[in-house]
Amino acid sequence: MSSTSAAPGRGEKPPMRDALVAAAFRLFLERGYEQTTVDDIVALAGVGRRSFFRYFPSKEDVVFPDHERCLADMEAFLAASDDGHEPVRRVCDAARLVLGLYAENPTFSVQRYRLTKRVPGLRAYELSVVWRYERALAEYLRARFADRREGTLRADVIAAAVVAAHNNALRSWLRSDGKGDAGAEVDRALGYVLSTYAGTPGPAPAAAEADGDVVVVVSRRDAPLWRVVQELEGVLGRG
């Protein structure tokens, strides 16, 4: 991984594709995104227009060259799940694949973040990318929650919570110019979502349930203490 190259780093990719991304970002940073044409990019990269459009449907796509691959990785990761995977933990792990894409090349990621903030069209493109990640997570959870009450509602809400937590940490890291430990920040943010949702089978605020190694009791504050303790003893199997 090179933190000084403008091209993203991971995996085996055609050199021409990398050259186009590097040329595009050099021009975007020098002249601005709107002032750079596809012709400018192919001229700097020393290739023809058709080569550009073989890799990228539009100028916007060259700004986010690896999201299609990351989305495919995420879908493959989720498809390789089995019933032994706690579903919320699994989608958190899937979300970390996106973090990995950003963290593998901090310089490129920070440059793109600044560019995207300045160009409304790129912001819209990014929102549609985020939406596709969120749908992939939600589809997985919907399947896992198919036999649960309000399964699609819970799947959609948890997928949105995971994406929001991930992006809160990712944006914080990008705003700090890619300094600091992105993985630790995202773990902390996803930990909040996990503490809320992981292993809890449903929206049953008046009940007490045991699942895994924690017990959650939710009680009205004015409930008699003996009732709360009784409930707790029942759940812990010590009553």
Next chain:
Amino acid sequence: MSSTSAAPGRGEKPPMRDALVAAAFRLFLERGYEQTTVDDIVALAGVGRRSFFRYFPSKEDVVFPDHERCLADMEAFLAASDDGHEPVRRVCDAARLVLGLYAENPTFSVQRYRLTKRVPGLRAYELSVVWRYERALAEYLRARFADRREGTLRADVIAAAVVAAHNNALRSWLRSDGKGDAGAEVDRALGYVLSTYAGTPGPAPAAAEADGDVVVVVSRRDAPLWRVVQELEGVLGRG
């Protein structure tokens, strides 16, 4: 409220603006969105191009004629809050303003839903609208949570959860062609988010805290029962 007019109904709006929306939707439905030009719309409405662009920056904007107003309503509603409002309940109430916009004219809302599903550019536009609503909710929560641990993280996650729940119910209602009780569906969906987040002061899985009328105790399952009871008594002020 008219459920047969193609123009949205609420509030006082210039008749020319309504006429442009009605003409646009008639053409979008007859010919398709891509095949309809602004010239076609102004010809049918009997006005000039400049009149169109006085009300709508682009052809996309005429598809969502009331979101700017609804966003302003939402911001005004949140700005009119005081510390007595439970924050999560307040953002759920703010989200219901969006539902109101859709429910006041089911025919128009269902037509637009179908159109948006078919046209990728409109889908992207809608995502940017949803993002702006979510940011308005998150900004309010960030301010309310300013003195809490992980306030911005929690604000972002809860705003995303509220929007996801709202949209899950809204889409379900739109898919049913606007039949059924949209308000009841959204209440049920937001109730799930409220039961998770309302009145809970923070992501403190090892601690117990009192806030409002509920107490949440989270404990390791193997914790000695006396320790859990001691914690509970301390929080309830009965120790």
